[in-house]
Amino acid sequence: MASSSPKLYTIFLFLSLALLLLFFTREVAANLCQRKSTTWSGPCLDTGNCKNQCLTVEHATFGACHRDGFGFACFCYFNC
The missing domain is CATH 1.20.5 (Single alpha-helices involved in coiled-coils or other helix-helix interfaces)
Structure with a gap:
């Protein structure tokens, strides 16, 4: 035992x-809030570019391409 x-x-x-x-x-x-990018234009095909734009332009903590309707859009993640 x-x-x-x-x-x-x-x-x-x-x-x-x-x-x-x-x-x-x-x-x-x-603690993260997702919001569609306000500075991205066109379909989001490269998550790396989306992330870079979210970090540098919109001062987010992260960014990624996600499905939005019939296409893909860039979404930025901010601290809530």
């Missing part, structure tokens, strides 16, 4: 770490 104690301890630590990471990532994701 003594050999099962380290296994239970390891499982407990793993589950605790997993829950901690889950709550941490939810909090981080909840």
Whole structure:
């Protein structure tokens, strides 16, 4: 029975770490607001260019191309 104690301890630590990471990532994701870029024109085909424009021109924390209707648009992410 003594050999099962380290296994239970390891499982407990793993589950605790997993829950901690889950709550941490939810909090981080909840603090970002998505908004369609106001300076991007045309369809968004390159996420790298979208990200660069969001960072430099709109002072966002991130940018990416996402589906918008029938095409793709550049969306910027800001801290809420």
